[in-house]
Amino acid sequence: MTFLAVLTHRLPSMQFAPPRKVAAQLAVACAMLAGAVSAHAATVVKFATGASNSAAILSDGTLWTWGNNKNGQLGNGTSVSAQKPVQVGTGFTQVMVGSRYMVALKADGGLWMWGHAVLKDREFYETAPVQIASGFAKLLSADTAAKADGSVWFWGDAKGIYSAPPGGTGPLDALPAGYQQMATGPYNALFVLDGGALRYVSNNNLLNIWRTAFGSTGPAGSDFTQVALNVSTAAGVKKDGTLWQWKGEEQPASLGAGYSQVAKGSAHTLALKTDGSVWAWGSNANGQLGTEATADADSPQLVGNGYTQIAAASQHTLALKSDGTLVAWGSNSAGQLGTGVAGTSSQKAAAVVFDATYSPQPGTVTATGPIGRQTVTAKVQIASGHLDNGVKGNAFVVAITADGGIYAYNGGAFVSANAFSMPAAWTGSLQNTSTALFTDQDLTGVAGTAFFVGYGLGPTTSESLAEMLASKRYQLGYVVR
Structure with a gap:
């Protein structure tokens, strides 16, 4: 059965619930699609x-x-994205993000x-903040921090690039x-020395063979106050406000003041000017330049004005x-x-949404393969506290079509939901579940359909659905393109 046929399929017998209650629930479900937030x-x-x-940090x-x-x-005590x-602590003054971990300073x-990070004395894995050291004055990056005496210490991703004595x-x-x-980049590191000189090292954690940052013997350049790099290019800002960029060991080129x-x-x-303007260039495959254009850019393009800080990753x-x-x-x-x-x-640019009522989400809906041949898979992850305590409830997978039709997955098919029928539960009890909803299906006929996954607590399907919506324990997992 094709995906479109499944969405239009109705079970011979419907489960009924009080229309007023169900209508209110479905109104909230529609608000999910509209992106309403508190x-x-x-x-x-x-x-x-x-x-x-x-x-x-607020x-x-x-x-x-x-x-x-x-x-x-x-750091929310789970592995749920x-x-x-989501608020995870208080009293912090700085935070940095690594590849598989975060660090913060109080x-x-x-x-x-x-x-998950590699430390000098152990492999670290914790799902909630743990203090690992003291006496620090400033975080420099996700893998370096400076103490009041000027010494710089490192851990995590940096240990794969550079080995300390x-x-x-x-x-x-x-x-x-x-x-x-x-x-640090994926395979390289750039160091700023006293006086703003630079040194560069690449994937030499065994030998620690120093290389210059660009073009000549010994540390090259000076007066750099801040640098950034990726796998193939580097950039730096000097004390005089000039911006320089280079590739590998090429001589740097000035991009202005x-x-x-x-x-x-x-x-x-991405670069920030002292006048508050932000400029971007390079790949734009996912809109990461923020210029509202789709093409890549070889030179700096104006993103906007009125900014004070920037950060870029991947x-x-x-x-x-x-x-x-x-x-x-x-x-x-x-x-x-x-x-x-x-x-x-x-x-x-879209505003980051700080929602005090929001809680970590319970699962994912993913799709693999081209649009003409896709497999859609849903996964629900029940919080350990709910599983351990034997709380009753149900998991739900809901598809909302571009024209507003609402369909719920019952474990074998998507069943139409309306003001007179109760959306079907995916499972009959709380349990971590993964299901291939559709395998090798053509989804072009249902473009714009959005899939939500979540679970609610309650002894009946109606009560657990209402609790899921009230607690916002659901998330948008996939939208058919």
């Missing part, structure tokens, strides 16, 4: 982003995280970490004296506006934009 105003003071997740000191949580890197920010100098105790390694910063910060994704670059970008609003654009494959609609991309 957001509150939030002023962001610090933020960071990584390959597929992000974090921010003016009240609360720490919020969102995006991919496969390795517990959101979040498409909008006012007392305590260094906290969560997720043996000796010492504790969870962190120290960089040699005179090293102010360390920016008036800059204060530069950031790099996998194949795109195929997306985050930026902070002067009024404290955090915006994001580019790929949102794992919810890393924090805009509430995971799985989609945005070519223009």
